[in-house]
Amino acid sequence: MLTTGFKLWFGFAVAAMMAAVFAGYTSGATETGPVSIGWKGGVGNHVSYTILIFAAGVLAMFGLIAAAFRDADAEAQAEVLGLAEAPAGQVAVGNSLWPVFGALGVGAVGVGLVVNSAIFVLGLVIVAAVGVEWTMTNWSERVSGDPEVNAEARENLMRPIEIPILGTVGVAVLVLAVSRVLLASSVTGAVWVATVVGLVIFGLAILISQRPEMPRSTVRGILFAGITAILILGIVTAVSGEREFHHKGGGAHHDEAEADH
Template identity: 35%
Template sequence: MITTSSKLFYGLGTLSFVGALVWVIAHDGSSLGSVALIFLAISLLFLGGIASYVRDGHVLSTDTAAHASAPAAQSASGNSWWPLASALSLGMVVVGLISSPGIFKIGIALSIAMFGEWMITNWSDRASANAAYNEKVRGWVVHPLEIPIGGALLMTVIVLSFSRIMLSVASESGPIIFAVVGTAVLVGGSLVSVRRGV
């Protein structure tokens, strides 16, 4: 079945093949551009085949058994901050490409993490019609990864921050700053524990 989207893919694929032939003729047999256009054409025709196979996700009106499982009948994903976080991570990758290899590597790691969180959140939003249950499903999947990795990253930031502070201040001021910050952390943790009834 040739659907609307498959017509678009087939047309673009055919046009890419024609473009490859024109490139070879116009550039005296040069293969660089023609190879790129041929690979593009193959990709487009492959996508057209997939669109034809799934019929653009459409369900026939006579196929009543498939109505409940059709994509249009599924609940939409909720609002999420993960797309914004993913975009910022990609921006960090671009900045790192021109400024620092360290920023580039951090951007790559954050991009993988943010896209993973985004995909898992979208999947869990469709687990059921109950938002509370969907949140539990998401927790079962990602909390075993989020909590240990997040804790390790937080400890790394704390240790590096303390080391930089201690190296930058005078030797007489270091113990005082360490004692004040440690006391603040202890008081804050105690207040949180008391409030939660731990």
């Protein structure tokens, strides 16, 4: 039996596939190209077609995951575990920051379409990562009625995957965002920006290390605010463009070359 989650995600996948076919036929594709994914002819505009096909594949994968986990249905879990009664479902859950990150990724995609392909790719990466993390968070919140058991189930499943991947992607994203800020600033301004950011990070690290009793939610909030600020500044400065670089010595050499001729 198909679950509600599978129907939702698979419906989105079909819609994305139909949008890809429509985009192909309206951008100069052959008769059989879009429906055969390029096997029997051209698909029209390769960028739009590839993005929509990729989105359809990701959405279909979400549907398969929802079907495999049976939408975290309590009765299905009771049947697998051989229990007479279904485990209690958790009704109240905490706030989630994934919608905020998702909105940031969608905004980066929109800006990247107009400004820079690097920002566009960055937005796609953020949206894909948020989709996976948000899905697994929703699943873990309904594993049982015990929040600690739910958190442990999520960590056992996702920590071996998300720590190396998100760590690598996060560092790359922050480096890219900071580089945009520094390149948009003047020479002196870039030095001041790097100094201030370094001092702020160092000061926050000392503050957190001297207060081990600080709640994890507070630490997460500080990190979230800092990362969001850096990403927003990176996008804004990327839109404004880089500063002009003046190469010293080139003009005199050029004048001497003209005098020789």
